[in-house]
Amino acid sequence: MMKAVFLLALIPSLVSAQESIERLDPALDAILDPAAKIETLCKGFDWAEGPVWDEKEKRLLFSDVPRNTIYQWKEGDTEATVFMKPSGYTGVAPYGSEPGSNGLAMDEKGQLYCCEHGDRRVSYLTPGGGKRTLADNFNGKRFNSPNDLAIARNGDVYFTDPPYGMPGREKDAQFRELPFHGVYRVTPQGVVSLLTRDLDRPNGVALSPDNKTLYVAQSHGPAPIIMAYPLKPDGSTEGGKVFFNCKELKGPGSPDGIKVDAKGNVFSTGPGGCLIFNPEGMLLGRILCGRPTANVAFGENGTRLYLTSDDRLLRVSLKQ
Numbered sequence: 001m002m003k004a005v006f007l008l009a010l011i012p013s014l015v016s017a018q019e020s021i022e023r024l025d026p027a028l029d030a031i032l033d034p035a036a037k038i039e040t041l042c043k044g045f046d047w048a049e050g051p052v053w054d055e056k057e058k059r060l061l062f063s064d065v066p067r068n069t070i071y072q073w074k075e076g077d078t079e080a081t082v083f084m085k086p087s088g089y090t091g092v093a094p095y096g097s098e099p100g101s102n103g104l105a106m107d108e109k110g111q112l113y114c115c116e117h118g119d120r121r122v123s124y125l126t127p128g129g130g131k132r133t134l135a136d137n138f139n140g141k142r143f144n145s146p147n148d149l150a151i152a153r154n155g156d157v158y159f160t161d162p163p164y165g166m167p168g169r170e171k172d173a174q175f176r177e178l179p180f181h182g183v184y185r186v187t188p189q190g191v192v193s194l195l196t197r198d199l200d201r202p203n204g205v206a207l208s209p210d211n212k213t214l215y216v217a218q219s220h221g222p223a224p225i226i227m228a229y230p231l232k233p234d235g236s237t238e239g240g241k242v243f244f245n246c247k248e249l250k251g252p253g254s255p256d257g258i259k260v261d262a263k264g265n266v267f268s269t270g271p272g273g274c275l276i277f278n279p280e281g282m283l284l285g286r287i288l289c290g291r292p293t294a295n296v297a298f299g300e301n302g303t304r305l306y307l308t309s310d311d312r313l314l315r316v317s318l319k320q
Contacts, residue, residue, distance in 0.1 A: 018291070019314075021038070021287055022272070022287075024286070027282075032287075036317055041077075041306075041312075042080045044079075045064045046066040047310065048062055048308035048309070049065050049102050049257070050063040050104040050308070051308050054110075054112075058074060059072045059073060060313070061104055062104070062306075063088070063114075065088070065102055066100065068085060069084070070082075071083055080313065087114065088117045088118050088119060089116070096117075096167030098145075098164060098165050100117060101117070102116075102146070102148060103257070107155065111126055112125040113157065115147055115159060118145075120143045120145055120165075122135050122136075122146050122157060134157065134190055135186040138194060144161050144166055145163060145166050146159050146160070147160045147202075148160050148257060148258075150205050155188040156187055156188070159184055160182075161182050161202070162201045162203060182194050183195045183216055187235075196229070199218050202216050203255065204255065204257040204258035206259050208279075211231065212230065213231060214228070214231055217269075224246040224254045224255050224271070225243075225244065225246065227241070246271055251288065253270060254271065254292075256269040257294055266278075273287045273293045273307070289309040292310055293308070294310075304317055
């Protein structure tokens with residue numbers, strides 16, 4: 001059905017047969033230059049995730065979930081260096097294959113927020129003050145494994161809680177306490193509210209520029225969808241609708257990390273790499289990475305898009 005709607009053409013300057021840019025609508029040219037190239041900045045990771053741009057230090061921070069490590073990369077580096085280890089699990093006994101931090105975000109104070117698989121919490125790193133727990137339970141029951149997060153202008157944190165970081169995932173009888181995979185909001189004071197429990201595998205989460213829409217990507221084979229939820233003034237949701245269904249798209253990966261630019265364009269990882277939508281949900285094109293791609297982040301005042309793509313960190317220049 002998508003082929004009948006969009007004109008398919010490949011941008012002339014391709015990096016390789018695996019990494020390329022697929023142009024599905026001319027409107028993509030206003031976001032991504034037709035001559036844009038996909039850069040490989042560093043590689044050799046187990047599973048790179050959760051990138052965030054640190055404007056103060058001019059660096060990119062990202063997680064390697066299996067290695068329980070947050071790495072940093074700066075312009076000119078050929079390799080990433082360790083920023084924090086452990087990043088998401090501080091226990092002494094082994095805890096599954098994905099114990100580390102996943103999604104990362106920066107607030108206006110420059111504090112780094114982390115979704116931690118192994119410690120099953122949302123935390124933040126205060127400048128010079130150590131790490132603090134923002135939330136680790138809902139109604140007294142521990143979260144599954146907080147996955148990704150987005151910070152609203154008022155300081156509220158929206159996050160998802162699928163089972164991917166638990167040793168036995170959804171079948172984990174030892175550690176699992178909640179019988180569902182929720183999408184939550186937590187205030188700066190630590191008050192947690194459940195927004196929805198209707199998604200089987202909520203994953204990436206992002207806010208529209210006006211903070212009136214919450215986007216949630218679902219990494220679930222039977223329903224690989226991106227949802228859009230209108231937000232009420234108090235931060236709660238009302239109804240939700242499918243923003244895009246990725247079921248018919250071909251390529252490795254599924255909906256995972258998601259970000260929204262200043263104009264409301266949505267960048268979501270998914271089949272093939274990174275999908276780029278206009279605010280109305282029209283798929284304008286894809287950054288094809290040739291491998292499952294976990295998440296994306298804007299950097300350098302929105303002029304660069306960073307992608308954590310399996311074992312490597314990639315970058316594409318934007319027109320924004």
